[in-house]
Amino acid sequence: MLALRHTCALLLALVGPMAPALHAADPEPPNHRKPNSDAELRFWLENMVWHHRFTPAEITAATGLSADDIAAVLKKFDIRADNKPKRPGTSLLMLPYPGGRHPRIGFLEGAIRPQRETKFSVFCPWDETSYVVVDVPEAIWSNLGLTYLAHTHVPTIWTKQNIELPALEWSRSADGMLTLERKLPNGIAFSAKVWPIADQKIVGMELTLTNGTKEKLSDLRVQVCAMLKGAAGFEQQTNDNKVFTGPFAACKSADGKRWIIAAWEPLHRAWGNAKCPCLHSDPKFPDTAPGETQRIRGLLSFHEGAEIEAEQKRLAKLLQELAPPEKKTSRLRGAVLDAETGKPIAARVYLQAEDGVWLNVRSDDPKGTAVAYRKQRPDVPGCVEIHTTLSAHPFVTDVPPGKYTLTVERGKEYHTLSQSVTVGSEPVEVTLQLKRWADLAARGWYSGDTHVHRTLEELPNAMLADDLNVALPLLHWVTEAFTSPAKNPKSKEIDPGRLIEIDKTHAIYPRNTEYEIFRVGKASHTLGAFFVLNHQTLFDEGVPPVSKIAQRAHKEGSLIELDKHNWPWSMMLVPVMPVDLFELTNNHVWRTAFGFPNFGEPPADTMKIERDGKGFTERGWIDYGFQNYYTLLNCGYRLRPTAGTASGVHPVPLGFGRVYVQLPDGFSYENWMRGLNAGRSFVTTGPLLFVQVNGQPPGHTFKQTEAVRDYQITGSAQSAVPLERIEIVVNGEVVRTLKPENRRTKADAYQSNIDEKLKIDGSSWLAVRCFEDRPDQRPRFAHGSPVHIDVAGKPLRPKKEQIDFLVKRVEDQLKRSAEVLPKEALDEYRQALRVYREIAKTAR
8 A cells, every 4th residue: 555645636826925935845656556456556557547548657657567567467457558348338438547647737836746536537528539627626714724735836734744645546437427535633524526418518516615624614716627628728827818707717719610618606716827738716614503414516517519698507507406416226137039949139229218318238248348429419409419329239328217128220121119217226138039021131232421520430230230331431521622632631530452351241331531611712612512432542732723632532443422412512512523412311300300401502492492491391491402403313314312311420220221232243342333333323311122124123224226215113112110202203293292101010000012014105214112101100111223215316405494403593693702722623613514405405
């Protein structure tokens, strides 16, 4: 055991003029703490390596272990920087601070021998490598003098008596709460509780103080310090980026988009030490009679937004209602099985309490993995996607007694299963058997998501949980014009430069680039987004102009995907690049509530897009995409449909909207990309669509020599719920609406056969689409890739209103960007305009 003078850590500048000068002292004893058990050692090493990213020297400073001992034990426990698990399913990740690394940048003379026992780290929700270290309490004053200090800086009433306070540690609870209790030699006791507030980017804090002396305590000032050294964007040594109003001490990030806010009530003083740098909202206990206990509460908030007035009002109300959660929990354990085989399967799990709070589960097997996914749009009620993707292992969580709903899903080919669970004082075990209603791999169809923002670390878990065969994460992503994605990427992940094969039928290709331009030079000027998929070399050129990137992409066998059809520049890109893929089910189509009623450029009045008082309805948004796609097809642009979710950015599961590609010879990534490019595919957010035209798959091109020819459309549409309608679309017009048979299958699904004949007398394209008849009225659809029919002398012509829409879109954007973009970029708009005007000459 170490003989340490653990008076904790870190008193900031408040002490300066109020305390006597620091006198010379004997050499300080070591400041490390050797763990007392393997379990304790493992916890601290995981804490230091995985989350705080300590160097070996810092680990030595924290634990007292030698470099050789550290290397050996890290190997023993298999703790490496590259096998860090995903964050647990709380709103914020909180961990005890390990010590060993000074939590300040400056004013170190005011925090000698910083200890860890009152310090905890809160990891920023927007950056898992950044954190704030909070010292609670850092110091307590009373009418007796400096009654407690969390580091050695100035004498306390105990150091003056040569009394050494014993070292303590935070107690950790399964629900994320940290607690600390200390009783001082004179009978004064204080405790600290800190906890993440569910579904918010806020930490609640509580301090209690009990007067165990025989005299009244007064002047009970408390110092609580939030140190910003480890929070990227907040570490500037200045107070110019801070605001101190009422109970709030707030620091604004360097980019002006985020705030870290501390608040305590009742407030004594709000301030900040620029050198550290840090935030203080320092409270004060009421005078406390002998035997009396007082309680004060505070919070630490991570706010995203340029302004904080409204957030401060919300926090002020929350502060009045703040209370630590009850710690009584029971264990809920479960297993997800395939109903037919009885074997464990990977799946996506939702857990919701009766009061509406969403929770995450974790794997109950050391070999298992669990990835907590928590995304929501606070401006759209009900727009929440909180789930856990689990490997094929049991799961577990500790929850307060109550009623819960467990919902389990796995891609598109299994029925959704929801089950109510009542948790009491005893552990509960559940078995969830998922029933498969379709097996597309057995029919030679394999799924993919071409718009992915998930990390390479979590993708294998998420893909297997939703049986997604191909993921194309956009590892290279820039949002400023002319910026090289190789030199200034928005994503910081390292590109391994090779295909990642999870197993024989699941693969990740990481070398994909998103150009999503919101700024041109110093001006905010949105252009939009497109993707380059499956490129072989790292792209080092920015855009606009886009032509050079397109030429290089196609030379490498890459595919260019139009992200969304109504970005400002989208209709310019199609003829200029030219574009290969059209995201027909795009990243605004979610499992949860529709969240983008006012996005992008408006449709033409002639499209008659459904709207309500907020803007696009979800059906209207989907229909707008369909009609825009049909317009481009009618102009001769044979874009192949694809599907993307932007999972990782938006509240949507990976592969919720997905594209299935037909591979009769079995799966390989290379064949899948070729099939996607050939249009042997359909996209879906729910139903499945298997269609042939004269025995040929989607994407086929017929060369018609007869004046009129019959085309037989055969196949089937299948769905887990009944279908509302099936439609055959020719040249953008619904030429036939079929009433689905909705014949019940043995797998408890619905199948509707398709066998229709059409006469075609001119160049055309035709496709099939279908829609589910859902109790919740959400639009879930499948849309097949078109087949094309070329008839010599009878070219396909767009309607006049269709080509006029494209011309106007480009004219408007050319005018809008005339004073912003360089000549080479503007010339591409002029090029697109010439192309569309030429097509307009033959419009019908």
